Amino acid sequence: MLKLPGLIDPHVHVREPGQTHKEDWDTVTQSALAGGVTMILAMPNTKPPIFDEATLNLALASAHSKARCDYAQFLGAGPENAAEAARLAPRAAGLKMYLDSTFGELRLDDMTIWLEHFRQWPGPAPMVVHAESRSMAAALAFSQLFNQPIHIAHISLKEEILLIRAAKERGVRVTCEVAPHHLLLTAPARADGRLEVRPRLASQADVDALWQNLAVIDCFATDHAPHTAAEKDGENPPPGFPGLETMLPLLLTAVSESRLTLDDLIEKSVTNPRKIFGLPEQPETWVEVDETARWEIHAADLHSRCGWTPFDGWKVTGQVQKVVLRGKTVCENGKILAQPGYGRNVRAG
Ligand code: NCD
Ligand code: ZN
Secondary structure (H helix, E strand, C coil): CEEEECEEEEEECCCCCCCCCCCCHHHHHHHHHHCCEEEEEECCCCCCCCCCHHHHHHHHHHHHHHCCCEEEECEECCCCCHHHHHHHHHHCCCEEEECCCCCCCCECCCHHHHHHHHHHCCCCCCEEEECCHHHHHHHHHHHHHCCCCEEECCCCCHHHHHHHHHHHHCCCCEEEEECHHHHHCCCCCCCCHHHCCCCCCCCHHHHHHHHHCHHHCCEECCCECCCCHHHHHCCCCCCCECCCCCHHHHHHHHHHCCCCCHHHHHHHHHHHHHHHHCCCCCCCCEEEEEEEEEEECCHHHCCCCCCCCCCCCCEEEEEEEEEEECCEEEEECCEECCCCCCCCECCCC
């Protein structure tokens, strides 16, 4: 039996407020706990988006009554909220800025808006940017111009990891995360609604470059982006995969195959996210896993409301047996024992 610290997932789409048919603060935190994740940072592309005090309070009220694991909520960078976001910074996980195609309406094309956010965001939590390829290069330029640390969400391409490596070597204050699906899946030969995700799944050469440059990757993050199976199979499949319950088993499987060390796993899914986002320690919190248990992922067993996973049928090595959060057993043998509302807002002050 192996004992790990509780995982921190810095990139989760909760879907509440507004799209609770996909997921809500209750189901998403059940999914987290079942996956050995004891703290999540929630993305702001909800309906309405989290742009100001009223919408931040709306999300936090739902979280307060429903969350079963600890959490913080991101603010979204909008066209007109740079000053308001700066004022609310201490209450937020960080500021999320979308520079590329995404689900929802948060993409910012106008660079004068980027300027306002880079000028005004006070930190200490970094600005998190969804910036792919050339927009990632632009975000790095902004980061340097304003001496503003940035965290690059879900990198997927060889050119991205190589550019981040070069930036780090030159002292740019940049960190980055990668999602398990970008380490384990490649673009399908034919369009497949289930496999629609942003950033898109990439080539084998891109996947190989990520593995070869693991040392440059600061965090693992699920980008848990639940959409229902019916939506994924429908006319206009929205992009996104669930990921909270499959991340740890998939990473433990990589450990069992010697593609990753346990130290790397802990550094990138606990220590680094805590440091980068300035998150508190969770006392008396751990995850017990059976590192040798071999089992098969089944969508039907997952706690997310979305009802499917791109890893359905995958055989993995390493299973969560028990999760203890702040002294209380919150999950045992797949059964969630924490009550709604047990989770704490780690930015509550
Ligand atoms: C995310 C979502 O569905 O909210 N989708 C995705 O494909 N990753 C949005 C995003 O992270 O860009
Ligand atoms: Zn996302």
